[in-house]
Amino acid sequence: MKKKQWGSLVMAAVFLCCLAGCATVKPGDENAMVIREQGSFSAGGTVMETGGTYVSQNFNNWQPYPAGQTYHGDHASVFYQIPETPRALAMAFLHGAGQSARSWQTTPDGRDGFQNIFLKRGFSTYLIDQPRRGQAGRSTVEAAITPVADEQMWFEIWRMGHWSGGSPRYAEGVQFPKDENSLEQFFRWMTPNTGGFDAALIARATASVFEKSGDGILLTHSQGGLPGWMAALETSKIAAVVSYEPGNYLFPEGEVPDSLPSRTGALRGVGIPMVEFMKLTRIPIAIYFGDYIPEADEISDDLGAENWRVRLELGRRFVDTINTYGGNAVMVELPKIGIYGNTHFLFAELNNLELADHLSVWMNENGLDKRD
Amino acid sequence: MKKKQWGSLVMAAVFLCCLAGCATVKPGDENAMVIREQGSFSAGGTVMETGGTYVSQNFNNWQPYPAGQTYHGDHASVFYQIPETPRALAMAFLHGAGQSARSWQTTPDGRDGFQNIFLKRGFSTYLIDQPRRGQAGRSTVEAAITPVADEQMWFEIWRMGHWSGGSPRYAEGVQFPKDENSLEQFFRWMTPNTGGFDAALIARATASVFEKSGDGILLTHSQGGLPGWMAALETSKIAAVVSYEPGNYLFPEGEVPDSLPSRTGALRGVGIPMVEFMKLTRIPIAIYFGDYIPEADEISDDLGAENWRVRLELGRRFVDTINTYGGNAVMVELPKIGIYGNTHFLFAELNNLELADHLSVWMNENGLDKRD
Numbered sequence: 001m002k003k004k005q006w007g008s009l010v011m012a013a014v015f016l017c018c019l020a021g022c023a024t025v026k027p028g029d030e031n032a033m034v035i036r037e038q039g040s041f042s043a044g045g046t047v048m049e050t051g052g053t054y055v056s057q058n059f060n061n062w063q064p065y066p067a068g069q070t071y072h073g074d075h076a077s078v079f080y081q082i083p084e085t086p087r088a089l090a091m092a093f094l095h096g097a098g099q100s101a102r103s104w105q106t107t108p109d110g111r112d113g114f115q116n117i118f119l120k121r122g123f124s125t126y127l128i129d130q131p132r133r134g135q136a137g138r139s140t141v142e143a144a145i146t147p148v149a150d151e152q153m154w155f156e157i158w159r160m161g162h163w164s165g166g167s168p169r170y171a172e173g174v175q176f177p178k179d180e181n182s183l184e185q186f187f188r189w190m191t192p193n194t195g196g197f198d199a200a201l202i203a204r205a206t207a208s209v210f211e212k213s214g215d216g217i218l219l220t221h222s223q224g225g226l227p228g229w230m231a232a233l234e235t236s237k238i239a240a241v242v243s244y245e246p247g248n249y250l251f252p253e254g255e256v257p258d259s260l261p262s263r264t265g266a267l268r269g270v271g272i273p274m275v276e277f278m279k280l281t282r283i284p285i286a287i288y289f290g291d292y293i294p295e296a297d298e299i300s301d302d303l304g305a306e307n308w309r310v311r312l313e314l315g316r317r318f319v320d321t322i323n324t325y326g327g328n329a330v331m332v333e334l335p336k337i338g339i340y341g342n343t344h345f346l347f348a349e350l351n352n353l354e355l356a357d358h359l360s361v362w363m364n365e366n367g368l369d370k371r372d
Numbered sequence: 373m374k375k376k377q378w379g380s381l382v383m384a385a386v387f388l389c390c391l392a393g394c395a396t397v398k399p400g401d402e403n404a405m406v407i408r409e410q411g412s413f414s415a416g417g418t419v420m421e422t423g424g425t426y427v428s429q430n431f432n433n434w435q436p437y438p439a440g441q442t443y444h445g446d447h448a449s450v451f452y453q454i455p456e457t458p459r460a461l462a463m464a465f466l467h468g469a470g471q472s473a474r475s476w477q478t479t480p481d482g483r484d485g486f487q488n489i490f491l492k493r494g495f496s497t498y499l500i501d502q503p504r505r506g507q508a509g510r511s512t513v514e515a516a517i518t519p520v521a522d523e524q525m526w527f528e529i530w531r532m533g534h535w536s537g538g539s540p541r542y543a544e545g546v547q548f549p550k551d552e553n554s555l556e557q558f559f560r561w562m563t564p565n566t567g568g569f570d571a572a573l574i575a576r577a578t579a580s581v582f583e584k585s586g587d588g589i590l591l592t593h594s595q596g597g598l599p600g601w602m603a604a605l606e607t608s609k610i611a612a613v614v615s616y617e618p619g620n621y622l623f624p625e626g627e628v629p630d631s632l633p634s635r636t637g638a639l640r641g642v643g644i645p646m647v648e649f650m651k652l653t654r655i656p657i658a659i660y661f662g663d664y665i666p667e668a669d670e671i672s673d674d675l676g677a678e679n680w681r682v683r684l685e686l687g688r689r690f691v692d693t694i695n696t697y698g699g700n701a702v703m704v705e706l707p708k709i710g711i712y713g714n715t716h717f718l719f720a721e722l723n724n725l726e727l728a729d730h731l732s733v734w735m736n737e738n739g740l741d742k743r744d
Contacts (some may be wrong), residue, residue, distance in 0.1 A: 032406050032407055032408050032456055033406070033407045033410070034407075035404055035406075035407060036404050036406050036407070036408050037407045037486070038405070038488065039477050039478030039482070039485070039488070040477040040478050041478060042556075042557055042560035042561075045560060045698070048519060048521055049521065050521040053546075054524045054535055054536075054538075056524075056528065056534045056535055056536050056675075057528060057534070057673055057674055057675040058525070058675070059635045059636065059675065059678070062636070062637065064520040065525070066520050066521040066522065068524065068538070069518055069521035069522055069523055069524045069525065070521055070523045070524065070559070071520065071521040071522065071523060072523065072556065072559040072560045072562075073519060075560050077474065077560075077563075079451075079477070084404055100507045101507065102412050102449065102507055105411050105412040105451070106411030106412050106413060109381050110411070110413075112411070113411070116410065116411070122650075129507070133505040133509075134506055134509065134563075135472045135473065135474055135501070135506040135507055135563055135663075136560075136563065137472075137505075137506065137509070137517075137546060137563035137566070138519070138560070138562055138563055138564065139517055139519060139564075140519050141519065141521065142516070142517060142518055143516075143517040144514070144515075144516055145509075145511055145514060145515040145516070145566045145567065146442055146514055147420060147439040147445060147511060147512050147513065147514065148436040148438050148443065148512070149420055149421065149422040149437060149441035149442055149443040150438065150443065151441055151442045151443060151444065152426045152428075152440065152441045152442065153430070153437070153441065156429060162428045162429070163426055163428055164428050166426075166440070184414075184444065185413060185414060187442070187444040188414035188417065188444045188447050188449075188510070189414075190444075190510055191449075191506075191507055191508065191509030191510055191564060191566075192509050192510065192511075194509070194517045194564060194566065195517065195519075220636055227636065241518060256577065263431045264431060264434070265434065299427055301427045302429055303428075303430070303431065306431070306614050342727075361412075
């Protein structure tokens with residue numbers, strides 16, 4: 001590129017940045033990102049100490065000699081970016097089962113994920129690898145990593161469609177990109193647990209992220225849903241929770257709905273003391289569910305439909321319970337507002353800008369997108 | 373902040389960005405980063421397929437039923453950022469043992485790492501989690517994750533100092549930050565292998581990163597050194613290699629130096645055919661080593677000194693061999709140019725801007741920082 005050209009391009013980009021930085025929400029802006037600060041840190045976690053005395057300069061050919069040594073583990077690992085003129089509330093993102101921060105980055109077909117979209121809309125973003133996952137792999141408990149072929153099961157559980165004759169059969173009208181390269185990139189997002197899933201531990205580490213970010217909005221996905229609700233009990237710095245197809249929910253003790261039978265396993269909410277539950281009535285909460293989910297009582301032969309039918313239904317009851325106690329929760333069932341074809345990875349699909357726009361409107365209505 | 377103020381602040385930042393974007397190298401600029409594009413992708417890897425036929429909608433309560441299913445693994449995971457007006461060559465970063473992309477992000481004391489420093493100097497950056505590490509955790513081989521307390525050993529192996537009486541005793545004049553929080557953050561960078569270390573596999577995945585980035589400079593650290601040299605044999609898109617304290621080296625078959633005895637284990641280079649070795653003579657190569665390393669024949673009681681004494685010495689012979697065959701390699705021993713106190717994590721220490729400046733000068737001298 002010639003030197004004369006880039007100068008005017010930079011100024012044009014700068015003009016667009018100014019628009020994104022100071023004007024009202026402009027959904028879909030694809031201008032450059034002006035970042036004041038970015039980096040990584042660990043949040044939460046524990047320290048194991050082995051008894052005995054450390055012998056300095058112990059030569060033993062790299063064999064473990066833990067006496068007197070420490071091991072830091074069970075923290076979350078976070079990558080954050082702060083734009084030039086950030087909004088008052090940050091956005092922190094917690095992935096689901098078998099996933100990492102990558103869920104929120106580039107979409108399978110190579111477009112901006114929620115990280116970039118909301119950075120461009122002026123939010124500081126904090127992407128979490130939960131304890132015992134991804135770059136936060138140091139676990140205080142043992143684990144076995146076993147490569148077991150399972151991607152066709154996930155494809156179906158996550159409602160992309162069915163798999164037969166060795167090929168994907170995408171659901172009609174699906175928003176997941178249908179090309180081979182996108183599916184390959186998507187499958188490679190998966191990364192294993194390096195220690196058992198522990199919702200309470202993840203909740204504490206997630207709450208600790210907000211000590212660094214300051215007040216913010218927590219976005220969760222799938223298995224991240226339950227520790228996300230629990231994190232909101234741990235800190236008042238979580239100003240709102242947005243959950244994409246959470247796997248489970250909290251209820252006041254004594255008000256946990258009866259177990260919902262499903263062919264992928266019965267689902268039962270988690271009971272907590274009322275004084276704890278009431279904390280969830282003091283912040284705005286939004287839950288999103290995608291397409292291809294039957295009604296609550298329609299037992300199905302479809303793996304994905306069967307898994308999410310009960311989680312959607314229990315989510316409705318969670319929202320009702322929060323609102324009964326004076327809270328502000330909303331359940332957004334996308335097909336009911338005319339948005340069709342979304343799978344379990346709704347925020348990363350072809351219409352993710354439309355979903356981001358819906359979220360931006362909700363955040364605006366709830367005063368969550370203020371400048372200061 | 374008032375609306376009038378931020379406008380002028382943005383313009384001031386924009387002015388600084390323009391300086392960084394178009395002017396010559398300005399070491400130490402701490403202005404904002406203007407990013408045209410950023411995201412993540414997977415590079416390299418393989419696909420395992422289990423024999424048999426996948427039974428769509430197989431309900432078995434989440435137990436594995438791999439028949440007819442696939443498993444994508446052994447890829448690298450990469451986070452990349454492209455500034456507004458990038459230089460012609462990208463920079464890709466490969467971590468060392470027990471580490472991830474986090475090595476190159478924020479320093480232990482919370483300042484800009486090489487990711488931000490070189491992004492601000494106009495380079496596109498590609499940060500790699502190697503296959504079977506961090507966010508690239510899906511491994512095609514089994515592994516056991518075992519929490520063993522070992523941090524005091526690493527503290528000594530990496531030459532921060534010694535550990536005695538339950539406390540760190542930092543080396544005199546060390547560039548590693550001495551506060552407790554920095555050490556805690558640093559220890560939490562570590563993340564385990566989720567499958568055996570395989571240099572050839574890592575080399576292929578690293579080479580694949582350059583298919584996406586285009587021609588670029590590969591920076592490696594420690595255990596990443598050997599697969600880094602191997603990656604440069606795999607693709608002509610690697611235009612230069614910079615290695616921080618590499619663990620091992622390649623030599624022409626028949627010219628591998630005799631094994632160098634060390635109390636942390638004997639070190640021997642890896643022999644490759646001369647036609648392969650000659651590829652390393654066609655690109656600029658720089659190797660950096662820090663402080664606290666004795667001369668080659670000074671057998672030591674110090675764990676760190678003993679481990680790096682032989683790796684530095686073999687590095688000198690590697691550089692000599694490359695240059696004997698007409699190459700362009702340089703060994704930078706920091707104390708010999710008046711830069712003292714660096715440990716094995718030299719690029720992330722208090723004087724990392726000084727080290728970045730030295731690298732910028734070398735890149736400039738070798739024509740690696742051109743605009744187009």
